[in-house]
Amino acid sequence: MSADLIVFWVSAPICVGSAIAMLFEKNAVHAALLLIINFFTIAVFYLVLDAPFLFAVQIIVYAGAIMVLFLFVIMLLGVDRDEELTERLRWQRPAAVLMGIGVFAELVFAIRAGVGFSTNGVRAFAETANRGGNTQALARSLFRSYFFPFEATSILLIVAAVAAMVLAHRQRRAITRAEQAQAAGTLAEAEAAP
Amino acid sequence: MSTPIAFFLVVSAALFTIGTVGVMVRKNALVIFMSIELQLNGVNLALVAFSRLHGNLTGQVLTFFSMVVAAAEVVVGLAIIVYVFRRRRTANVDDLSVLKW
Numbered sequence: 001m002s003a004d005l006i007v008f009w010v011s012a013p014i015c016v017g018s019a020i021a022m023l024f025e026k027n028a029v030h031a032a033l034l035l036i037i038n039f040f041t042i043a044v045f046y047l048v049l050d051a052p053f054l055f056a057v058q059i060i061v062y063a064g065a066i067m068v069l070f071l072f073v074i075m076l077l078g079v080d081r082d083e084e085l086t087e088r089l090r091w092q093r094p095a096a097v098l099m100g101i102g103v104f105a106e107l108v109f110a111i112r113a114g115v116g117f118s119t120n121g122v123r124a125f126a127e128t129a130n131r132g133g134n135t136q137a138l139a140r141s142l143f144r145s146y147f148f149p150f151e152a153t154s155i156l157l158i159v160a161a162v163a164a165m166v167l168a169h170r171q172r173r174a175i176t177r178a179e180q181a182q183a184a185g186t187l188a189e190a191e192a193a194p
Numbered sequence: 195m196s197t198p199i200a201f202f203l204v205v206s207a208a209l210f211t212i213g214t215v216g217v218m219v220r221k222n223a224l225v226i227f228m229s230i231e232l233q234l235n236g237v238n239l240a241l242v243a244f245s246r247l248h249g250n251l252t253g254q255v256l257t258f259f260s261m262v263v264a265a266a267e268v269v270v271g272l273a274i275i276v277y278v279f280r281r282r283r284t285a286n287v288d289d290l291s292v293l294k295w
Contacts, residue, residue: 019212096218107207122249160266167273
């Protein structure tokens with residue numbers, strides 16, 4: 001049994017287990033923490049799959065930035081109370097679970113038909129695709145073949161940042177000219193008083 | 195590396211399915227959003243596994259873009275949730291039915 005197979009069989013149950021636990025967790029903060037565990041195990045998978053750059057990005061961006069943002073919003077809104085479990089449509093939950101089992105079976109069937117359960121990745125991935133290091137090879141691909149999409153994502157990020165500011169900005173009540181004059185008047189009185 | 199690629203694909207299928215069920219079952223808008231993140235991560239894992247299977251970096255580049263889009267999506271989505279919470283004092287999706295006919 002090789003090392004990467006052991007790593008896989010250690011990470012995979014944690015990965016799927018934390019995801020299922022997140023599904024049943026009523027407290028939003030605990031759900032977020034379970035999701036962070038899940039993201040870390042996915043990062044381990046990236047390392048096993050010879051993608052060390054995405055391993056780092058997964059931990060920094062997903063487990064770090066995005067989940068901190070989630071926890072921040074949970075704390076900000078104070079929705080860390082337990083969720084109410086009364087269901088308005090009584091059949092919705094069993095139907096969702098049934099559909100989930102169906103989708104999973106279908107996907108596994110597709111994987112079996114398309115890839116097969118004994119197919120390994122290409123040999124010498126490090127010497128061919130990852131030539132000169134994964135980060136360097138990824139940068140080569142990104143800045144040569146995918147340069148336009150890369151620039152488009154920068155526009156996307158700017159638009160998203162502006163959108164978040166517009167949405168989250170609390171509209172202050174506009175100060176009317178009369179109030180301004182009154183404030184100036186009281187200020188002048190206060191200055192004149194002593 | 196001797197782990198069959200299909201193992202990773204099955205894990206990614208499981209993550210995607212759990213995320214889908216989470217979106218349909220949960221009531222808290224934030225947890226629904228987390229389930230969407232889980233779905234995105236399942237797909238990312240499948241892309242990286244396919245990249246390893248075919249021996250080129252296209253899947254990894256696509257995962258990189260997917261992460262950028264996910265970051266932008268989280269920012270806008272959380273801003274919308276904060277905005278809705280400020281108006282309606284709730285993050286429960288069952289209470290947000292104004293747009294429903």
